[in-house]
Amino acid sequence: MNYPEFKQPLNYAQVGTDILAWWKQNGIFEKSVSSREGQPTYVFYEGPPSANGAPGIHHVMARTVKDIFCRYHTMLGKQVPRKGGWDTHGLPIELQVEKELGITKEDIGKKISIEDYNQRCRETVMRFKAQWDDLTEKMGYWVDLNDPYITFEPEYIESCWALLKKLYDKGLLYKGYTIQPYSPAAGTGLSSHELNQPGTYRDVKDTTIVAEFEVKRDEQSEKLFALADNLPVFIMAWTTTPWTLPANTGLAVGKNIRYAVVRTFNPYTYEPQVVVLAKVLVNRYFTEKGAQASLEDYKAGDKVLPWRQVGEFSGAELVGIRYERLFGHEAGFPVFESEEKAFRVIPGDFVTTEDGTGIVHISPTFGADDFKVAQQNDVPALLVADDQGKLGPIVDRTGRYVQQMGEFGGRWVKNYDGHDESAADYRTLDVDISVRLKERGRAFKVEKYEHTYPHCWRTDKPVLYYPLDSWFIKTTAVKDRLIELNKTINWKPESTGTGRFGNWLENLVDWNLSRSRYWGTPLPIWRTQDGTEEICIGSIAQLSAEIDKAVAAEVMTHNPLQDAEKIDLHRPYVDDIFLVSPSGLPMYRETDLIDVWFDSGAMPYAQWHYPFENQEKFQKNFPADFIAEGVDQTRGWFFTLHALAVMLEDSVAYKNVMANGLVLDKNGNKMSKRLGNAVDPFATIGQFGPDATRWYMIVNAPPWDNLKFDPAGVTEVQRRFFGTLFNTYSFFSLYANLDQYTYSPEQAVPVAERTELDRWVLSKLQSLVREVGGHYDSYDPTKAARAVQDFVTDQLSNWYVRLSRRRFWKGELTADKRAAFDTLYECLYAVGQLMAPIAPFFAEWLYQNLTNSQVGEKPESVHLTLLQAAQTELIDTALEERMELAQRISSLTHSMRKKSVLKVRQPLQRILVPVLNETTREQVGKVEDLICAEVNVKHVEFLDDTSGVLVKSVKPNFKRLGQQYGPKLKVVGARIQQMTAEEISQLEKTGSLPVEIDGEAYTLTPEDVEIRTQDLPGWLVATDGPLTVALDVTLTDELRQEGVARELVNRLQNLRKDSGLEVQDKIRVTLGADQPELKAAVQSFGDYIRTEVQAVALDFAADVNGGSVLEFDDYSVPVRLELANG
């Protein structure tokens, strides 16, 4: 047996495990890399997963995408090294450990030492590694699991340090501050995780104020004053935190918001004034009565505040206007150095007209938005110098104003000192500030307002948004280059690159690197206490040398790096290292850890321990040709890779990137363990096998769309695609083995000598090879999979094999039969190759079955084969077109048979095909035999104009008419639909037809219409677009007899099958013969029947006891069937 035969149904999961074992045994993955030694490299980066949780079905999706392109490029002959990796640092691991130990961050260093804590993290982070490795293998993701990079290893950290040092030396690493939630009562910053604890957001009643900022009169603001009749102009801004007003340095407006200029009076001082606020909010502050009230008659203390809108501007027109500092010397406040850049109107895209005035007060030290928008617009923060001359915010770390704040110096900004709020003398700072502003005519409205505000989960006190020290990478310095190089990256989908990622780059702020945690890569910067001297360490060797200096200076007693068996660069060990500054002062490490995204973004370098080792390897593997991760990584891994590559190498980090979507449950809901709708990847692969799972995920929707994972869809893929392909292979193997056929490229029948149908399917196949290659090349695996699937089910199985069946089972192994085997073999082989990247196990199974009997040299695995470029010389477009005609004509004929209840087994005399041109006639003529065989008719006849029976109709060609006639299209179209047969004929003959519509003359051309035959009077017809087919349903005696003969054959075949006979068994048939029509049919078509059912004898007998009875049409025939072998 040359080609293994299998029982149905095939166990696809078993195929997966068998092939996996075979791959392992024979080191196929390793060979897929080593066999490409010396070939061009296709560089792939593995985005490291974290192994602290079990893998989910979405990981199968993400990794399938990665695997597809690595396998594809291997099959193009390139070498594709695939180093695995593990992401091991970060908050999720810390939280998990804390949960398991029942502790909080507070307890670290108290209940548990940092050392033990970190040890625990290290153990936890790889806990699920075995499961991950298992899934990786079972799903067929080829990646090197034996030599992965691991981000907590000292070599990896050392590489990170080297990169940080490079950035430091370029001046791209600096210490600044960022606005973070901060609890003055606890004296600590809060993570967003802590802020999301239940109960932290509470309703509180605060004093709020609409403050008035006085506009400076200058060229820029003259347009306001021109409307103001020499009155002072104020911009109104609302805040729920009046204590931040002394730190105001900017006012933000929405560029597209309309602002009204309103003439009115200050409600507290009664002075006339002009104010600016969002137009849609005017009626929130001014009454209808006020609009009627007279401005002139207004007296101080009047209840109704008169007002008039005197002008209107867009936010964009207000940008740049300057205003007076709200609190200055008059309140005894300190001098502000950077005054000339501050106190401006700036645009802010977060500004809305939902509440307030549509103008937002900006205090860069006390709001994250404020900080960001100020930075983008070069508005400085208001900082004051302390006694040492060090600049800081106006609020100290305990939550009170610094002493320099004039009359308010030392006041608590919130009630952090436990003051009894019900006491008669209790007044908040907010109230006092509001009172002062009222007195000075800088308040428009002061009121209590209830809103939700975050509180510290430990102290229950309100949180402040407060500037905290942080280390930054100055990504803004290379912003333009980041944008420029991003444009050279091929994003899939494109919109993620231009939209989500592109916008992110456009609005870039510096990368905040600092994390106040324990388990992560430590920041390698040591500083003197006063911060005037510092050093950035770039290697273990450098650190060791610096320690030696420190030992010499007696800052340290010994060098711990020298006697350590294994160096650990984590906390707390690095914290216990002290260095000495050039001036002889001790230096302490900045206690921050760095953002884990730096770890992963550093993988192109750190995975090779570059620059300490593997210089060449790094060069050869940078940048990546391809990476893929979830779209949620856009601002994570995709960004950090890009940022580091641009800053360090002035290069992209990857040339092609796919951002795949989420995997949801079948109802479109997010999968979660809690809801119990999570799909277990092991169970899925166990049930359906890895190939159907992968194929379903890819074929169903493009990877960048979200996938609604429905197991029913996997079943369908399995049945429809894999089932059909398996059946096709089974069909091939069954008959190939019967004929002892073996494929051999050298002995294959030349394509030119094969049948029309063979050449057609090969043409289709080569078109497919070309198409699929194109889809893989442009990173569109879904289109590739769909093309392969359509070819297998529609063309190969349902047309080629169906129409060729007889050739495979009839007679001896002739050249024609050989051609059929060759053709089918070549199709299966190529399909196996094309599907291999997506369904690697099944493709391997198919390849092994097809090639195991092959003599001579051949690649051991389908994944080691080379994907040949399409043999375009075999592509015959005309052939493909006429076969499509044959398919459509057949379909129409089937449809007519159905309507007239004429089963296919009943032969009919002819079909008629009206043809309007010679090309169609030729085309159909060449496939006449196929059509006849498929629909069981004797002839295809053509009808042309000369027959005189064709009825033609026309359809307007709207596309062309629209271009030509525009608005007149409707009347012209209507006119065309009324064309008479004579007019159609004239248009065809002369090439033009003059018509008159509404008194205007037009000349129609053949291109303006589509001519088709419509009807054939007296015939049974069916049409499909321009194609029309008529069926001759006349039955002659001979046709009837043949029909009976074919029925008989069919029943005998069934009987053979039911009797358990093998395909090659010969039989003797005895029929009971009391029906003359039947006897006549058997006599006329005896040879035919004997050949079909492989009968050595076909006889009539009066008595056929012991047999069965065949029933068909009106007949009931006793029959006896005997084996006649030997």
Add this chain to the structure above:
RNA sequence: GGGCUUGUAGCUCAGGUGGUUAGAGCGCUACACUGAUAAUGUAGAGGUCCCUGGUUCGAGUCCAGGCAGGCCCA
């Protein structure tokens, strides 16, 4: 709240640069077929192409504004 993205048949999805009658598969109904048979063929039912405006002779397609889901960021 912002950015991006999706919305077409019961379900999953196609529908270059606008062209009048919007398709496929699955599912459903009916019939047929039965040496690929957990397959196949033919027919049928099933659509306010998310909504509202606009541009146009003509919009599923282009523009604007909404609505709903998703992701990321606040």
